[in-house]
Amino acid sequence: MREQPLKEVTQLIHAIKMGLVEGSYSITNKTLDIFKYIIMSKSWQSADALMQIVRAQSRIMQAALPQETVTSNIARRILKLTREEFDLLQAKVQHFADDSQASLSLHKLVTQTSENSVSVDYSIPQQGLREALLDHLQEVETELETSSENISVQAEEHIHSSEIILTLGHSRSVENFLKRAIKKRQFLTIIVAECAPACRGHNLAATLANEKNVEIIAIPDAAIFAMMSRVNKVIIGTHSVLANGGLRAACGAYTVALAAKHYSVPVIVLAPMYKLSPLHLCEQDAFNMVGCAEDVINYDSLPARDAKVYSPKFDYVPPELVTLFISNTGGHAPSYVYRLLTELYHPEDLEL
Amino acid sequence: MGEEQSSTSSAAPKQKKQRQRNRPRNKRNRLQDNEIQSPNESAMQKANSNPNQNGAADKTREQVMAEREAKKQAKLAKKQKTTTPTAVETAAATTKPATTIITEVEQTTITTKLTTTTTTTTKDNVVAAVAAATSTKVAPSSEPPDSNTGEKTRDQIKAEREAKKAAKQAAKTAKTTGNNNVDTVTQKLNNLEVAPSTAAPTDVEKKKPALSKAERRAIQEAQRAAKAQGQTKKPNAAPTADAKATEKKLPSVITTPAAAVKESKRESESPAKSPAKLSPLKTERECKVKLFNHLVRANHDASLFINDARVHPSIARLGVQYAERTIVGSNARCIAFLHALRQVVQDFETPAKKEFGRSLDGAVKYHVEHLNKCRPLAVSVSNAYKQFRNQLTQLPADTPETELKEQLAHFIDTYVENQIGKAAQAISSSMQEKITDGDVLLTFACSSLIQYILEEAKRRKVAFRVIVVDSRPFCEGQEMLRRLHAHGIPCTYVLINAVSYVMPEATKVLLGAHALLANGYVMARAGTAQVALMANCHNVPVLVCCETHKFSERFQTDAIVYNELCDPNQLVMNAKCCLNNWHKSRLTPLNLSYDITPPELVSAVVTEVAILPCTSVPVILRIKPEIGY
Numbered sequence: 015m016r017e018q019p020l021k022e023v024t025q026l027i028h029a030i031k032m033g034l035v036e037g038s039y040s041i042t043n044k045t046l047d048i049f050k051y052i053i054m055s056k057s058w059q060s061a062d063a064l065m066q067i068v069r070a071q072s073r074i075m076q077a078a079l080p081q082e083t084v085t086s087n088i089a090r091r092i093l094k095l096t097r098e099e100f101d102l103l104q105a106k107v108q109h110f111a112d113d114s115q116a117s118l119s120l121h122k123l124v125t126q127t128s129e130n131s132v133s134v135d136y137s138i139p140q141q142g143l144r145e146a147l148l149d150h151l152q153e154v155e156t157e158l159e160t161s162s163e164n165i166s167v168q169a170e171e172h173i174h175s176s177e178i179i180l181t182l183g184h185s186r187s188v189e190n191f192l193k194r195a196i197k198k199r200q201f202l203t204i205i206v207a208e209c210a211p212a213c214r215g216h217n218l219a220a221t222l223a224n225e226k227n228v229e230i231i232a233i234p235d236a237a238i239f240a241m242m243s244r245v246n247k248v249i250i251g252t253h254s255v256l257a258n259g260g261l262r263a264a265c266g267a268y269t270v271a272l273a274a275k276h277y278s279v280p281v282i283v284l285a286p287m288y289k290l291s292p293l294h295l296c297e298q299d300a301f302n303m304v305g306c307a308e309d310v311i312n313y314d315s316l317p318a319r320d321a322k323v324y325s326p327k328f329d330y331v332p333p334e335l336v337t338l339f340i341s342n343t344g345g346h347a348p349s350y351v352y353r354l355l356t357e358l359y360h361p362e363d364l365e366l
Numbered sequence: 367m368g369e370e371q372s373s374t375s376s377a378a379p380k381q382k383k384q385r386q387r388n389r390p391r392n393k394r395n396r397l398q399d400n401e402i403q404s405p406n407e408s409a410m411q412k413a414n415s416n417p418n419q420n421g422a423a424d425k426t427r428e429q430v431m432a433e434r435e436a437k438k439q440a441k442l443a444k445k446q447k448t449t450t451p452t453a454v455e456t457a458a459a460t461t462k463p464a465t466t467i468i469t470e471v472e473q474t475t476i477t478t479k480l481t482t483t484t485t486t487t488t489k490d491n492v493v494a495a496v497a498a499a500t501s502t503k504v505a506p507s508s509e510p511p512d513s514n515t516g517e518k519t520r521d522q523i524k525a526e527r528e529a530k531k532a533a534k535q536a537a538k539t540a541k542t543t544g545n546n547n548v549d550t551v552t553q554k555l556n557n558l559e560v561a562p563s564t565a566a567p568t569d570v571e572k573k574k575p576a577l578s579k580a581e582r583r584a585i586q587e588a589q590r591a592a593k594a595q596g597q598t599k600k601p602n603a604a605p606t607a608d609a610k611a612t613e614k615k616l617p618s619v620i621t622t623p624a625a626a627v628k629e630s631k632r633e634s635e636s637p638a639k640s641p642a643k644l645s646p647l648k649t650e651r652e653c654k655v656k657l658f659n660h661l662v663r664a665n666h667d668a669s670l671f672i673n674d675a676r677v678h679p680s681i682a683r684l685g686v687q688y689a690e691r692t693i694v695g696s697n698a699r700c701i702a703f704l705h706a707l708r709q710v711v712q713d714f715e716t717p718a719k720k721e722f723g724r725s726l727d728g729a730v731k732y733h734v735e736h737l738n739k740c741r742p743l744a745v746s747v748s749n750a751y752k753q754f755r756n757q758l759t760q761l762p763a764d765t766p767e768t769e770l771k772e773q774l775a776h777f778i779d780t781y782v783e784n785q786i787g788k789a790a791q792a793i794s795s796s797m798q799e800k801i802t803d804g805d806v807l808l809t810f811a812c813s814s815l816i817q818y819i820l821e822e823a824k825r826r827k828v829a830f831r832v833i834v835v836d837s838r839p840f841c842e843g844q845e846m847l848r849r850l851h852a853h854g855i856p857c858t859y860v861l862i863n864a865v866s867y868v869m870p871e872a873t874k875v876l877l878g879a880h881a882l883l884a885n886g887y888v889m890a891r892a893g894t895a896q897v898a899l900m901a902n903c904h905n906v907p908v909l910v911c912c913e914t915h916k917f918s919e920r921f922q923t924d925a926i927v928y929n930e931l932c933d934p935n936q937l938v939m940n941a942k943c944c945l946n947n948w949h950k951s952r953l954t955p956l957n958l959s960y961d962i963t964p965p966e967l968v969s970a971v972v973t974e975v976a977i978l979p980c981t982s983v984p985v986i987l988r989i990k991p992e993i994g995y
Contacts, residue, residue, distance in 0.1 A: 203656070209863065210838045210861050210862075210863055211838075211861060213838075213939055216943055216944040216945050219945065219953050220944035220951070220953060222953075223948075223952045223953035224951065225952075228952060229656060229954070230951075230952055230953045231655050231953075231955075232937060232953060232954070232956065233955075233956050233958070234837055234838050234839055234957065235837060235861070235862050235863050235893070235896075236837035236838070236862050236891075236892040236958075236961075237892050237893070237956065237957075237958045238896060239895040239899060239925075240892055240895065240924075240925035240926070240929075240958055240960075240961035240962070241956075241958075243924045243925070243926065244924075265863045265866075265867070266862075268866040268900070269863070269866065269896050269899070269900060272899050272900065272903055273896065273899060276899060276964075298866070298867065310859065310860070311844065311847075311859055315848075316848065316851065317844070317847040317848045317850075317851035317857065317859070318859075320851060320857070321834075321847055321858060321859045322857070322859070323858070323859045323860070324858070324859075324864055324867060324868065325860075325861070325864065326860075326864045326867040329866055329867075330866075
């Protein structure tokens with residue numbers, strides 16, 4: 015069966031591909047809007063039908079934008095919500111409220127797949143499901159909006175005064191987090207690795223330099239190891255968090271994490287919950303993509319004619335190099351990510 | 367710092383004085399603190415009659431120093447009076463008149479201080495005025511009408527107190543006539559004061575700005591010399607040194623009597639505080655990262671000191687090439703240095719009645735210092751220089767100069783040939799065994815030695831390819847890529863960020879080095895350590911190729927203690943880059959030259975002697991004299 019994409023979905027895909035919509039947050043937000051529109055539309059009668067539509071559309075987006083995992087993540091969130099709301103309503107009807115998935119225990123985690131899949135039939139039309147879903151979606155939206163704020167609030171718990179912090183490239187979460195830290199703590203020194211060839215680190219450095227009481231040092235990527243011996247903490251953003259607690263982060267993150275490991279510097283990764291993806295990828299070849307090589311070496315230079323030039327965009331950082339994840343719900347160890355995933359998504363939705 | 371206590375005065379007040387004197391020194395950069403404390407201090411002043419602290423907010427350090435100097439001079443004058451009464455005959459015999467005279471002196475000093483802007487002139491005035499005082503030629507008429515009456519009166523009070531105190535001290539010291547130094551000091555002081563006494567303080571003030579640059583430099587040099595002399599802690603030692611230096615320099619600056627005084631004046635302060643040096647220091651601090659405050663950035667404006675008549679043109683040219691980085695890479699720098707050195711040796715003329723070896727040593731030392739100013743010397747260069755000096759000391763004394771020059775030229779040629787040329791060949795031949803068909807060799811930035819090895823492998827028709835890893839801002843890898851491309855070696859080119867992307871392909875990592883440190887650390891272009899780290903993580907062997915002439919006896923455990931800072935503007939990409947106005951914000955781009963790779967990340971070091979683990983560097987260093995030179 016071949017699904018047709020909705021008009022909104024094609025528009026969004028186009029916008030993302032053209033770079034009109036940038037950053038995980040805005041992509042997530044836009045995707046959520048689409049799913050909200052789907053839920054509000056009358057095209058579905060049962061939970062099952064809705065889930066079919068959501069799955070189909072998210073599959074299309076995933077195929078079109080393989081590097082943007084957040085779209086699938088949010089689709090999984092919606093699917094899980096639908097299941098929850100449906101179960102809740104069913105439970106109300108059948109008067110056995112304790113079987114709702116709102117209270118997950120380890121025992122149920124282990125057993126639910128076998129039981130629930132048999133027992134729950136989502137194809138029954140359910141009254142009030144649409145309203146309940148929209149209500150719940152509102153919650154998700156608020157969570158999304160406040161996620162950056164919630165992460166940055168935790169800055170005080172992790173940063174003391176006169177610390178030397180190293181970061182790489184430009185992540186919005188990191189920017190807010192550091193701004194908060196600068197306000198609350200004095201004499202911070204923030205080292206920003208530029209992350210060539212795009213050198214987005216320069217943006218971050220320039221933005222942070224507007225704050226008071228802080229010393230910003232912009233370094234080329236080659237100096238990461240040299241500076242690491244003086245760094246107290248590495249704080250980086252990530253593109254997505256993989257199921258094993260590894261990172262799919264901006265190119266260069268692996269070097270930073272390795273250097274930090276060499277000097278036993280804690281690596282703190284800021285990752286809002288919507289970046290958690292249930293993907294089991296253990297090497298960069300599984301997801302990496304190469305960008306335009308023009309920035310790396312001029313096309314008109316003589317050696318560029320024969321040389322192979324790569325400009326990869328992502329790096330895989332194994333979980334053992336990450337010390338801590340800070341999400342909008344708090345801090346998590348990399349080994350705990352799988353648990354967050356089971357709480358966040360329904361096991362049946364891991365494969366869309 | 368010249369302290370004026372005489373050895374005989376009781377210990378307790380001495381300590382007190384010292385403490386007070388130290389105070390403004392500590393606070394020179396904290397004017398606000400001074401302002402807050404000034405009421406306190408004025409209270410203390412009443413007890414101690416020490417004027418130095420009052421009004422510290424508007425007084426620069428130089429001014430304070432000037433006052434101190436004035437005190438010192440006054441006291442010496444008193445001493446002089448007791449030991450050689452003829453010199454200061456005309457000065458009042460009792461302490462009371464002396465006090466008034468000095469008060470007047472101080473007044474003139476302070477008023478001129480208020481009217482002039484530069485601190486140097488005021489200092490001169492103080493001395494000039496004191497000189498005038500000793501010859502009882504205080505000219506109240508030279509006191510210009512002053513508008514800042516409020517400040518003036520305060521300063522007057524201060525000056526009076528100061529004078530009183532000075533007089534008291536003088537009276538005290540006058541009692542002790544057993545001091546040996548006094549006579550000489552006073553005599554020298556007489557000499558010193560002959561010159562300025564002819565000029566009225568106002569004259570001095572006018573003449574001051576007219577001092578030429580050369581004179582100032584001479585003064586600074588004298589000052590430095592005097593400082594070195596005056597390091598002894600004996601009381602009166604500093605004035606003696608001052609006087610000596612003044613005597614030494616007098617002939618050259620006799621035309622401007624003020625200069626002589628200025629010298630003696632300046633000598634009492636450390637060279638770092640002279641205004642000429644203050645301004646560059648300040649600008650440097652602005653664009654410096656706190657962690658690297660200890661590193662002196664090479665003076666990139668080589669034109670400042672390039673027109674030095676004592677520097678040989680070949681060295682001057684080399685200096686510019688170093689500074690502009692047209693000659694980079696430790697081998698290239700070493701070869702260029704040795705060639706220039708040979709020119710210097712050839713053109714060297716032994717001064718009359720001097721020994722060839724020693725005078726050449728001095729000249730070469732001067733040249734090396736010049737190069738060091740242009741850009742900190744590479745380890746290879748300083749090693750070559752060390753060997754050259756070693757050679758100089760072994761020169762036979764009874765051989766004609768031309769023959770000696772030939773010997774030295776021959777030494778330089780063999781050094782280049784053996785240490786660089788043959789070493790590269792030896793390393794290359796041992797590396798050829800390591801490069802086999804199908805190899806993917808990863809290298810970082812540009813190394814002439816690695817290039818040589820790869821070209822040799824290509825000549826042997828080994829099928830291999832090279833991954834060149836590069837980093838901004840130097841982008842030396844592009845040069846490497848160009849050279850390898852010219853030899854038809856298939857290349858892959860990535861930036862250092864992407865090294866994790868290409869590392870799985872690599873079978874060996876070949877790295878060049880700037881130097882090998884005695885603790886086994888490899889000092890190389892910034893980024894090398896990261897490549898080695900990544901290679902280690904992917905279990906790819908890391909081979910560092912380094913000739914033994916680059917081995918250094920230095921120990922270093924991080925890249926921060928000793929490094930070279932390059933132009934931070936190189937980090938700015940283009941006109942649109944956000945770093946463009948970094949000067950105006952709290953942002954500092956940092957451009958490090960080198961980093962240090964720990965030995966555990968390096969599988970082996972390939973030298974012309976053998977393929978060794980990093981930790982064997984000290985062994986090589988110890989046996990080195992026996993293995994070739």
